[in-house]
Amino acid sequence: MSPVRSEPAEIVTEMSGVNPRKCMRCGKCSATCPSFSKIDIPPHRFVMMVENGEIEALLSSQLLWKCLSCFACVERCPRGVEPSKLVEAVRLLQIRGQGKNYRTPDDVPQFVEADEEIPQQLITSTLRKYSK
Amino acid sequence: MSFHYYPGCTLKTKAKDLDECARKSAEALGVPLIEWEEWQCCGTVYPQAQDEIATRLAAIRALDEARRNGSDLLTICSACHHVMKRINRDMQTNEDIRTKANNYLALDTPYTGQTRVVHYLEMLRDTVGFDELRKRVLYPLTGRRIGAYYGCMLLRPSKEMQFDDPENPSIMEDFLEAIGAEPVRYPYRNECCGGYVALEEAALVGELCGKVLDSARQKGAEALITACPLCRYNLRKNGSKQDMPVYYFSELLAEALGVNRTNTEPVRLEK
Numbered sequence: 001m002s003p004v005r006s007e008p009a010e011i012v013t014e015m016s017g018v019n020p021r022k023c024m025r026c027g028k029c030s031a032t033c034p035s036f037s038k039i040d041i042p043p044h045r046f047v048m049m050v051e052n053g054e055i056e057a058l059l060s061s062q063l064l065w066k067c068l069s070c071f072a073c074v075e076r077c078p079r080g081v082e083p084s085k086l087v088e089a090v091r092l093l094q095i096r097g098q099g100k101n102y103r104t105p106d107d108v109p110q111f112v113e114a115d116e117e118i119p120q121q122l123i124t125s126t127l128r129k130y131s132k
Numbered sequence: 133m134s135f136h137y138y139p140g141c142t143l144k145t146k147a148k149d150l151d152e153c154a155r156k157s158a159e160a161l162g163v164p165l166i167e168w169e170e171w172q173c174c175g176t177v178y179p180q181a182q183d184e185i186a187t188r189l190a191a192i193r194a195l196d197e198a199r200r201n202g203s204d205l206l207t208i209c210s211a212c213h214h215v216m217k218r219i220n221r222d223m224q225t226n227e228d229i230r231t232k233a234n235n236y237l238a239l240d241t242p243y244t245g246q247t248r249v250v251h252y253l254e255m256l257r258d259t260v261g262f263d264e265l266r267k268r269v270l271y272p273l274t275g276r277r278i279g280a281y282y283g284c285m286l287l288r289p290s291k292e293m294q295f296d297d298p299e300n301p302s303i304m305e306d307f308l309e310a311i312g313a314e315p316v317r318y319p320y321r322n323e324c325c326g327g328y329v330a331l332e333e334a335a336l337v338g339e340l341c342g343k344v345l346d347s348a349r350q351k352g353a354e355a356l357i358t359a360c361p362l363c364r365y366n367l368r369k370n371g372s373k374q375d376m377p378v379y380y381f382s383e384l385l386a387e388a389l390g391v392n393r394t395n396t397e398p399v400r401l402e403k
Contacts, residue, residue: 015182016182017182034324034326034340035329037336038333038336066329066332066336068327068328069177069180069284069327069328070284070288070324071289072288072323072324074289075287075288082289085180089180111331117365118331118365119146119147120142120145121140121176121361121362122328122330122331122365124173124176125176125177125211125328125362126328128187
């Protein structure tokens, strides 16, 4: 007997602790998102797609790598939906897979060689966000 | 009252000015900062997922050490402050995280968020007091028009950070006034610099920093202050063409108190 596996959408809502059904589609998160011009799926649509269980499509979303974790969407959401937590959960779902790291410690020498002023904080946060 | 001082990784390397100026200023102001020798990097980003336990442990160890010493934990880097404050709140409010983290750490007494996390600016406001600070200033920054750059980490989410009004903060402007400068309020002072995507999306970070710097310049700022090494790096790297110096707030504090790095001995001030 194979173990019971949760649906990806269930995993994402549980991991994030977010209820995407609270979203009323006002789009304020997307309006305030500093990465809006660089992403394919804006935050309000991301939330809707989680609600619709379309996680597979989100796994290749640009937002996973371009969300700045600035928490503007969290602060300014009138319904307390916390979109950035959903983005983080989907990103983790992706990078927790074998060989799915977006960045690895092997990349660090090239960063540092490119600019010796780079603060440790930048390298650590990159690895914390983009690798497992 | 003494503080359990948590400098964080970057203050020991690329942001030594932030650390040294803060220490010398605290000494001059009579606020003892005690650094725990065994602190580890907080992780720099707050783990937003409920099931991330290992990435919370370094912060919890530092918080617990402060509890053992009966001190408040004092942070200065915006990212450290953000991580410490939110993980401490997790330990107070999230039973699942609290249980798993304590099971892992196996401390003598379970850690349940007893420590108070205080930012250096909050210490200046609440422990020293801005009125008292004003009296201690030897070299006021008279006529200097300085913009405060808050960024994200100190302010948001305000429900958890409880640092200041997230859309119209004032603590850094009040600080600037106390050291004799003229604070310049500008619209983009609490918008993101681009943070950690600097290595992935340099163009985006350039765009965002450009907006911040333009906004400050339009309102007449001649320089900016920040508490965050990454904000400072991004603003300086991307704003080089704009000729807008970006300082750590503690550098200006040390200058005003007369204890900046050119002085070998901190000046001791009488009340």
